Amino acid sequence: MLIDTHCHLDFPDFAEDLAGYVARAEAAGVKRMVTISTRVARFEAYRTIAERFPAVWCSVGTHPHNAHEELDVSAEQLAKLSxxxxxxxxxxxxxxxxxxxxxxxxxxxxxxxxxxxARMTQLPLVIHARQADEDVIAILREEMAKGAFPAILHCFTAGPELARVGVELGLYVSFSGILTFKTSEDLRRIAAAVPLDRLLVETDAPYLAPVPFRGKQNQPAYVVETAKTLAEVRGMSLDEMAGVTTANARRCYWKMDHAAPVAQVA
Known part of the structure; x- marks a missing residue:
């Protein structure tokens, strides 16, 4: 079993055959997927998908690209929606x-x-960090000093210092299909150093399809390829790595194992 800890099933890329993509993921052994929010204003779309498919869960939040559009959203509102x-x-x-x-x-x-x-709810914060390592580190250290909160450095492509600090602060580090690219030697070295109990895998679908699907539309089923590469990096079998990352994902996304089934929600 694998868990795709980060995908975007609400994107138009999946609209024509969403049920098919979910079914193909499950057939590939990807039994759970988390569709990630990019706009709080679209939360109804995310929860509707999660209510429709027992294998799908969701988040609530605003991608940094859209931060200026939703500055009026408060922590209390996020907590309530969550x-x-x-x-x-x-x-x-x-x-x-x-x-x-x-x-x-x-x-x-x-x-x-x-x-x-995240501090209020103790739900994990999914962190997007791109070419902003120093500022991300500074904010994380400052905010963690105010009170602990769980978090994930998603689609990790940053430098070793952010990975080191993230682990030091108790964060998870999630690797996407970028890990499989020939040019990602430095990233694989970082993945080799992250403690096993902090490792996650994701697709960030529909983006960043792993080798051998690079250049095509990504989908949750392809997280298997990233897990294979991560297993090779760590000298483990795919089954062993699947067990590790699934246990980590269930511990991180703890609410998955405590929430009501889809039938009861719907």
Whole structure:
């Protein structure tokens, strides 16, 4: 069994055959998927998908690209929405200095708001960090000193220092299909150093399809390929790595094992 800890099943790429994508994932051994929020305003779409499929769960939050659009969303509002039984995480939120689609001040404000919600609920914060290692580290250290909160460094592509600090602060580190790329030697070295009990795998579908599907639309079923590469990096079998990452994901997304079944929610 594997868990795709981060995908975007609400995106138009999946609209024509969403049930098919979910079924193919389950057939590949991916028994749980978490569809991640990019806009709080779209929460109904995420929870509807999670209510429809027993294998799918969701989060609530604002992607840093959209931070300036939802600065009025409070930590209390995020916490309230996260009470939905199929919602298992806060985010994704964080800092993206590669595209800078939202002013950096807005990204930082949104990041801190989401951290506050994660602290309030003890649901994991899904962190987006791109080319902003120093500022992410600074905010994490400052905020963790105010009170602990669980979090995931999702689709990890940053440097070893952010990985080291993240682990030091108790965060999980999630690897996507980028880990399988020929040019990702440095990333594989980081993956080799992360403690086993902090490792997660994800697709970030529909983006970043792993080898041998690189260049095609990604889907949750393909998380198997990332898990294979991670297993090779750690000198383990795929079954062993699946067991490790699934146990980690269930511990991180603890609400999965405590929520009501889909039938009761619907």
């Amino acid at each position: 009470e939905h039984p199929r919602c298992v995480a806060i985010g994704e939120a964080g800092l993206d200095y590669h595209y800078d689609k939202s002013p950096r001040e807005a990204q930082a404000q949104g990041f801190r708001t989401h951290i506050a919600a």
